[in-house]
Amino acid sequence: MTNAAVLETKAEVSIDDAGTVTGIAWPFGKPDSYGDLIEPTAFKFAPEVPMLMEHEQGGGAVGIWNSLAVTDKGLEVKGRLFLEGVGPAREARRHLIAGSMSGLSIGYQRHEHKARREGGRVLTNITVTEISLCRRPVHPDARTTEVKSIIEGMSMENELKNEPEVKSDPVASPEEIKALKARMDAFEAKANRLRPANNNHPDGANDNSEKKALESFMRTGSIAEVKAIASDSNVDGGYFVLPTTDLTIRNLLTDLSPMRGLAEVIGIANDKYERFYSLGKRGAKWVSERSDRPQDTATPDLIKHSYGTAELYAAPTTTRTLLEDAAVDLSAWLINNAVQDFAETEGESFLTGDGADNSPKGLLTYPTASEKDFSREWGKFQYVPVGATAPTDKQLADALIKLVATLRRPYKGNAVFLMNGNTAVRLRQIVDATGRYLWAPTGNLIEGVDHPLLGYRVEIDDGMPDIGSGAHPIAFGDFRQGYVIVDRQGIRVEQDSTTRKGWIVFDSYKRVGGGAGDFNAVKFLKISAN
Template sequence: MTYADLRSPETKAAEAAPSSLEVVTAFDDFMRTFEAFKEVNDERLAEIEARLSPDAGTTEKLARLDDALDRQQRALDQLTLKSRRPALEAGGRESAARGEHKAAFDAYVRRGEAASLKGLEAKALVAGTDAQGGYVVPEVTEREIGRRLAEVSPIRAIATVQAMTASVYRKPFATEGFASGWAAETATRSQSATPVLDELAFPAMELYAMPAATQTLLDDAAVDLDQWIAQEVETAFAEQESVAFVTGDGTSRPQGFLTPAKIANASWEWGKIGYVATGTAGAFDEDEPGDSLLDLVYALRSGYRQNASFVMNRRSQAAVRKLKDAEGRYLWEPPAGGNGPATLLGFPVVEAEAMPDIADGAHAVAFGDFRRGYLVVDRIGVRVLRDPFTAKPYVLFYTTKRVGGGVQDFDAIKTLKFGVS
């Protein structure tokens, strides 16, 4: 972090919830751009068919429309998220203990007065309440941070999220289950086999952000510190999580779902992620580009498909957006309304920038039931350490939370490999 990049929080206006008219207008703009995109893409395909290569002007125009679609989709997503955000709980609805903790935390954040907060946390037997460990934020602030992360962190939004108080979450699973079968009413039953159990371990790693404020801001009683902290750490936490949940190596960060070994789906085995190949190095098949996507969908067992989603980055989505089926219909469809996701072959498309670009050998598209396939573990307790010395005249707030993650069902996620095999 460079202190020259610190922004003054006084310049940030409160985010008002967008009106329904704003959402409708943004959605209409998006749909008009998509219709223009389809017209230009059809023109490009006609030029390829007639002359074997598209006109440079058509290609440039299509690229501009594609960028416009990405911008409008992100703007529409932001409007939708803001419209869903409820206000934090009113003070009158907090219990006396919560109110006391909140008041003590406000005094610590605003003026550095830690005595009351230290006493409350010692009374509650909270570990790590010294100057090095920081102090636990009020429950309402922690809930707000968690809710915002669920909205803006793409993989967290579709995965299972489990709260815990330990440092490691352990999940047992049966490598060989109980024997079962059918039997007549009076027939003898053979003794069932003893199951073979193993376990998956998901350790929680420390994730941090360090927002900054001026003392003038902290002295302003009108500033809601719960909202301010949640807003400041939201982007930093979400960006780090988004990368780790996709490509994290499991060392000092969660293990991403692309990290386990990959294997051709026909030879799939537990502990590995099955893949389907496009048959062409670094690209979709030229003659039947949509076939590999269909193969990917049906590589997933039916029990997983009903809640499945595609995951890819925006550059891969731009390539998929141009594909058609045998009847000339686009495989990618825009959101049915202003508050829904785009779909591919009828399944939601989740945009995750940490996914790799389309290239030879890249697993650039994932498909699966991520609710069953990927587990995010949150250790309860977000901590804040106040630092008024390092970056004067700014006051830094070293904010930490502990997060883990990894694949919990290796059969629930498949990938599309852009390669011959």
């Protein structure tokens, strides 16, 4: 690397017999020499991640990485060299002490990536299978930061005395040329072997870690690489399966309310949002040329709506040990579950919330009346009766047509039906005397387009009530005008590791409110005789 002379080496080395190594295996915010970046959320890890020398698979592991953590700085790792009888591990420590090996390089299986506009790639989903100690990492800032000791002050000066002196003379001796040739032969042999992708070799010839581990076991007898990928073994000690572990956590999908997508969403900077509606009373009168002009025509009334916000709170908790040792990204999973929980809870409130303590007041909790717009008291939605408490298919079809006709033209451009799945099934089964379906039979011929009902889109929300006496199972109108959602801020997540020692609490919260807007914009179908 041409800029190696100006790179800052971050090694702060202290030594002892424990052989503990810490460092940053992949720094964030700066691409490697191939132009590659790795997103902080991309990292997943094999059950055990071995420590190798220069990605040398055949030589076996020289240690094991006990801790792998994604922090603001990057992928911070901590591991232990196998000093109890593994010669290459002792050799690795000598190089670390001397400062001749201070780089780290990750070996990984690439699952997903995207191209960078500046060149290279952005890796979005990888599984780290090994991390190597190396002299010249592809990422210039991937360095060992410490060779940490339990007993401070011990040195390996006697061991280092036999290290060859670094020559300043640029003229190489015949012995050095011979040694260099032998080293190049070794590199060539190494390059011809199958290897997984890693950030020193991002275009690895294969990603078959199971085959590689099995070959290593058969060649050397070392089970370090097998342990790194195997999740089960025979009680007799023989590995009979080398499984690939799925390191993702699959969430069971739930139904979310479409109200946030239908309503008007306002972001605010304080704890309350206010808006005004004008009833727009007519006061203009016809006058003749010489007649007096009245000075007291009607003045429009202004109505103020106020929307407060309440806090939604969740605190998923896990132990620090589990968070550090898990191969999956537990923190992301817990946060995603909190976000899902918020979406489900607020969705219910947008329909049925009671509005207590500035929480959202649901669309279904407002009173309704049968009077038309401008005759009806403000603060009530209009309903259209279906004509019976147990309506027939014909009564339902006739009432739907009347419901659409009741909504005035200013609101029809963005009008949508809202109902639950059971009501939708009932409406889909309504046919006329010739067997034609009420609900857009020709919609089946349009690929990817959901069937319109009487020409209008249908949204399903199972928070809406079923068809039953006195219920309002169908709403129709412009929900963007008819309902307002107020967000004080987005979801905030704070990690609390001090309140309860040994536990990590993901303190998650958001502030949200909601309520009706224009009471003329949404109409309801009521299951009643009048």
